[in-house]
Amino acid sequence: MGVLTNKIEREDLKPGDHIYSYRLAYTYSHHGIYVDAGNVIHFTRGEGQETGTGTVLDRFIGSSLPQQCPLDDPCSICDDQSKGDGVISSCIDCFLSGGDLYLYEYDVTRKFFLAKPRGGTCTLASSESPDQVIHRAFYFLRKGFGVYDVIKNNCEDFALCCKTGLRVIPTVGQSGQASSFQAAASAGGVILSATVSMARSSILGVAGLAASCGTYCVKRYINDIGVRRDVMNVVLEEET
Template identity: 80%
Template sequence: MGVLTNKIEREDLKPGDHIYSYRLAYTYSHHGIYVNEGNVIHFTRGEGQETGTGTVLDRFIGSSLPQRCPLDNPCLICDDQSKSDGVISTCIDCFLSGGDLYLYEYDVSRKFFLAKARGGTCTLASSEPPEQVIDRAFYFLRKGFGVYNVIKNNCEDFALCCKTGLQVIPTVSVGQSGQAASFQAAADVILSSSLEFLGRSSPLGFLTNNVTRLVGSYGKYCVNRLANDIGVRQDVRKVVLEEET
């Protein structure tokens, strides 16, 4: 793993790994927990399910769905499960939907985290042992992980919870997803810059300090990303799995 890419080969995967794959021309990534023997447990959004965010990110959320197999040619391994929603278990091919395989990194330094300009690839938080991660993933497979929401409760939130045992308190406005936090941080920077541009009488005046503005905007983006990382947030709680009878 490195700053430039988190790509990994299938033969290097280990049970309990948090993996992801990009969708829609690298616009969005889908996350899951690798269990064993090519099986992945992941959280998906059902077709037509409302997210209620009211943002343009809703347009991309369909990319978190596993690739739907034709009715006359279902996946030989997953069968109808590959067309389900909620927390599901599928083969790695259905999970990837033709995309490349990447490994999410844990317990990274702040310097490394900020060097990874794109969110949804790493966290400062530490992972629990693989056995606990897998047990938690199977628990959610049986019990569910709530209603899918692109900002508060998405596939990355699910994988992060499986790995760390932590979950953001439901009353807050943003979950622990790094890619959702990055999208919001970027949107805030773009909006503030656009408003500043509109408030200036001269476009030339706006462009004069362009370099300084870009540096400041990127700094704000990085601070917002870091503040929303599960490894530094205080508005989290430990998930307690109910005993099954």
């Protein structure tokens, strides 16, 4: 793994790993916690449920659920999960839905974080022990993780909470993927202006593009859960 890719092989997976796979031609990624023996716990929203962002994202982000198992017939382990909703457990084949496997990185340096061209791949926050991570994942499998929201409470937020025990106060979203979308939207106007400037003056155009890239990186950085201070430790209720 490195700056350009977090791709790994299945045999390198360890219990408690935060994994993800891209959907819709790399438009967005779906995240989960690898438990053991090929099982993944992840947070989904039901088929056909509106994303409700009120933005262009609604056109591109489909259900985080696998549209179908890689096999023609329903999975012998998971059956048909297309109408599942909330925190569910799947075999790794159904989780990946035919995509490649990637490992989310924790406790990265600021330099490494900023060098990553795309959010939703790493964080400056530290992971807790695998036992703690798996315990939280199973707890949320039983108790739920609230209502799925593509910006405020998504699959990456779920995996981050399992790994770190942290959530943002109030819940406004902490995932790198959502932050990247929002940062890109903010920088979009600057990029458009820079493109026009490049047609008129190469110096002004380059300066404008540099400014837009800087805006994008800074917004990603300040929204990372490893940097934010508006976070709380999630206390799991004792079960009787």
